[in-house]
Amino acid sequence: MCVAKWDGKKAPKAVAKWQAAADSAAKQSRRARIPQVRGPLTTPQLVQELSRDRASGDSASAPTVLVLHEEATASIKDVPLADDVVLLVGPEGGIGNSELDRLKEAGAMPIKLGPEVLRTASAAMVALAAIGMRTQRW
Structure with missing residues (x-):
């Protein structure tokens, strides 16, 4: 997902x-x-949808919701992943603090890809590759 x-x-x-x-x-x-x-x-609308997924009662089938954020402390290599993953990538300039707070309340986990901040155009591709490396797909 991309915010635009x-x-x-x-x-x-x-x-x-x-x-x-x-x-x-x-x-x-x-x-x-x-x-x-x-x-x-x-x-x-996104917060409502994510909250609905979380409230469905079956935590085993709830997706892992990851939001790329430059101030995140958790690394993509360390977070637990469910079978389904929702990846949120913000616009150039990043996701604002109030928006990030709302996403976190809906179950999103802020993560970083590494020490550098990537541009929106490449961040999703790099994140998906990192997620792929952590699954049985590769």
Whole structure:
């Protein structure tokens, strides 16, 4: 997930474009499951969705929600991972403190990838690679 501002008129076309890219990538890599692209969500909508996942009662099936943040102390290499992982990547300039507090209340765990702060364009890819290394996929 990426936090961004989308023009309401352009959102359906943008979601379709990203879904087509996900479909093509899944076919090319012979994935059994094609990722679903949704959006955009406002921060309150995202918090509501994350809170609903947490409140479902089955903590074993609740996803691990990770939010990349430059002031995080936990490293991606040390956090426990569930079978499902939700990765939140903020805009250039980072996620604000009040927004981060709301995400944490909904179960998100701030993490860092290392000592450097990466640009939004590369942060998600690096984080997904690190998550992949920690799972049985690799």
